[in-house]
Amino acid sequence: MRARLVLLCLALLAAASGASAQDATPPLSLKGEWRQGSLLFGQTTPGAEVHFNGRRLRLSPEGRFVFGLDRDEPAEASLSIRLPGAPEWLTRYPVAQREYQIQRLNGLPPKQVNPEPAMEARIAAEAAQNRKARARDSDYASVFAPFAWPAKGAITGVFGSQRILNGEPKQPHYGVDVAGPVGAPVVAPADGVVSLANPDMFFSGGTLYLDHGYGVSSAFLHLSKILVKEGQPVKRGEKIALIGKTGRVTGAHLDWRVNWFESRVDAQQLVPPQGKP
Numbered sequence: 001m002r003a004r005l006v007l008l009c010l011a012l013l014a015a016a017s018g019a020s021a022q023d024a025t026p027p028l029s030l031k032g033e034w035r036q037g038s039l040l041f042g043q044t045t046p047g048a049e050v051h052f053n054g055r056r057l058r059l060s061p062e063g064r065f066v067f068g069l070d071r072d073e074p075a076e077a078s079l080s081i082r083l084p085g086a087p088e089w090l091t092r093y094p095v096a097q098r099e100y101q102i103q104r105l106n107g108l109p110p111k112q113v114n115p116e117p118a119m120e121a122r123i124a125a126e127a128a129q130n131r132k133a134r135a136r137d138s139d140y141a142s143v144f145a146p147f148a149w150p151a152k153g154a155i156t157g158v159f160g161s162q163r164i165l166n167g168e169p170k171q172p173h174y175g176v177d178v179a180g181p182v183g184a185p186v187v188a189p190a191d192g193v194v195s196l197a198n199p200d201m202f203f204s205g206g207t208l209y210l211d212h213g214y215g216v217s218s219a220f221l222h223l224s225k226i227l228v229k230e231g232q233p234v235k236r237g238e239k240i241a242l243i244g245k246t247g248r249v250t251g252a253h254l255d256w257r258v259n260w261f262e263s264r265v266d267a268q269q270l271v272p273p274q275g276k277p
């Protein structure tokens, strides 16, 4: 009895002194690399409050959560967890910085570098549509199931690459490009709900977004045909569109992008190497 009382007092002392931060580490498992472009999956105690870089994360009833490290994520990120009635536990993690393919092209005619000023209003309106699709924060748990390739074919473009045209850095390439003939099928890489279906965007042509839940979305660009409607739920493997060469492209391919809100992550990390099941 006495020994138990002493132990209890020691525990209270430790808690009060703050030296117990390590002892108070909440249960946490994390899957994924602390590297630019990664999507990380976590699990902690149900009911906990989890913040990534100060942003409150949606927690599943089982205590699962997900967050993404942007293409240009700074070298340090923070994750904090607060269990009901406990002090906040905050850890900083180093984020591995990636080198991206940079291509410099000079001496181009200006109209090849920037769209016509007359297109500005349309481009801005379409950018707002895209941002709205990426801002969705739904509780679909599809994101926690494995992803599959949305199309088969040679990889012709990778995440993060960037062109600098006449000294002007253009928007980086956020997707993985899969070459394929016009009309080849595009299937849903995971369950989701169609959050945007626009057959004709200036840059990306036929454009489709799927909301996989918890802030994670897929985008499919340059489609020749969209086979689903906004608001429609789709299943992993279901045919949703056809590959095309619409928008500003040189050849037929699927550009598949994965986002965690406005953070751009590397879709390729979510699927096995091509050719493997």
Ligand SMILES: [Zn+2]
Pocket (backbone or CB within 6 Å): 157, 173, 175, 176, 177, 254, 255
């Ligand atoms: Zn592309």
